[in-house]
Amino acid sequence: MPSFVCSFPLFMIVGCLLSAAGSMLMRGKAARNLAMAFGAVLFVMDSVLLAWTVKHGAFTYSMGEFPAPWGNELRAGVLECFMLLVFLLVMLCSGMAGYRFLAEDVDESKLPLYASLMHLLTAALCALIFTNDIFTGYVFLEILTLSSCGLLIVREIGRTTLAAVRYMVLNLLGSGLFLLGVVLLYDITGHLLMVPMHEALTEIIADPSMHLSLAFAAGILTIGLAIKSGLFPFHFWMPDAYGWATPTSASVLSSLVSKAYIFLLLKIYLRVFGPEVLSILPLSRILLVLGILGVVLGSVSALRAGNINRMVAFSSAAQIGYIYMSIGIGGTEGYTAALFHILAHAVTKSILFLSTPRLADVSGESLLFRNLQGAGRKDPFSGAFFTAGALSMIGVPLFAGFASKLVIALSAVDTGNLKKIIPVMIALAASSVLNALYFIRTLIRIWHDPDGSDDLYDPAVRLPETVPYTAACALLLAANLFLGLFSWEAVDLIRLGLSMFS
């Protein structure tokens, strides 16, 4: 079914690359406006694509019209479009809400560069989500890593540079392993496109002498992507990287970049390996254990943090643990839970990272808990947004966080395997209690009025640029509530996408 809509994935990727080049030639304000306008255009294109794929099903787009075993392909289905839709929304809102902090943290002359990096990052996200070729996946993985490193170092203080170096070192280890895995798979199968690769693998799997090399390739691919997305014990760069970056970067990095790696991993699991190859290795059990450890230890580190941004960053490490735990549960239900949690976390963590800098602004530019006393009363908007994000993190009904915990628990029950159900339930319960402990402590801190004076909120000292900030955060909150209230519709959409996947 050739249709104009089928070219949209290519237009989106190439458009991002072109506007990345274009925004470097502009001035700060113009580059920002271009980024916003282009983000909105991408959002509309992706919505059209989503509607089209729901109606007509998934399609592949072969570049240059070279047929399947050769050439390079893009593939778009319901799942890809839905994920990208939420990612683009988070990206747009983070850019809009974080612009004022950006103007403070970044030199005026570097603003076009920042916009250009955001475009590159969007291009890499789109390409990773749409690509059907595993080596293209590797190339855009590196583009994603490099542009996210750029987003970290725009704030030119020693600490961010150091955080960026540690981030890069771990990411490079991950890319190296991923590349070796890709090359090994190419060696074994002779293909780079996912579908022919899968067909070759289903024949090769019959030969037991190939099991060792297949297991090795699958193992290092998984380890590489796990390192890149920050699975426990590779999560220690997170607090420094997220805690010191400018708010837009922190929000984009924590809610999108690490999730894109996980999406690629799931794509490789489902579209290349399939259950036969995965059953050679005890990968799902390893991921389950590491995920549970990440959930619990991430939450414990968050509890011990004395700085609100570091606390939120450690809680990101715990959320990555949730996602890997769901992948470890396995099966369609587990993968659905993992994908839903990716979305729920994206629309929650971005709100938290966008509200903390404002709370710091009214507390003498300090992110330390002891200085945040009553910050929510001084700036009720960001206080309210932080509260909403925190409630979603804890898992209060109505919010996306509750729905995702429920979906994870149900997917564990669905396996009927007590060895999986009991640890998952214990991890969910323990981490919910820990989440509640550190977030409620923070909420009391920011809303409690120490001196007993009725109202610390002074309309006269309004923070500048409140309208775009509030609008962006409200949009994210609306998306969060939408995922929380219509969670079964979203889950059904993910299931539909997964059924088109393989």
Add this chain to the structure above:
Amino acid sequence: MLETLLANYEEAVAVILFGIGFSMLLFHRNLIKKIIGMNIMDTGVFLFLASMGYIAGRRPPILEAGVEGIENYVNPVPAGLVLTGIVVSVSVTAVMLSLTIRLYKRYHTLNIDDIYRLSKKEHEEEDR
């Protein structure tokens, strides 16, 4: 086991190089040596690809007059992948070197542990 290794000695060397580079990138405290390690690691992968793509007795994949048929040429894809990989590796090296220069200018050392200590001192207050 040994015979298989000897028969595929190029791949074996490539994996050993990968291991050396990987552990250098992970464990070395000196930033420049970390970057060198990263390059060795990538080179190992490229050697693996190149040796895999080479078939003894065949010609490079450039069409020559009078030589027809694909059985006379090697597969061009591995070479293409190596070239792409080299481009990626060069750009990553450039970024890492520029980050290293920035850190060196600020802290006057290349040892990442020392840099970490110094920067912790800078922000002692916010960093718990």
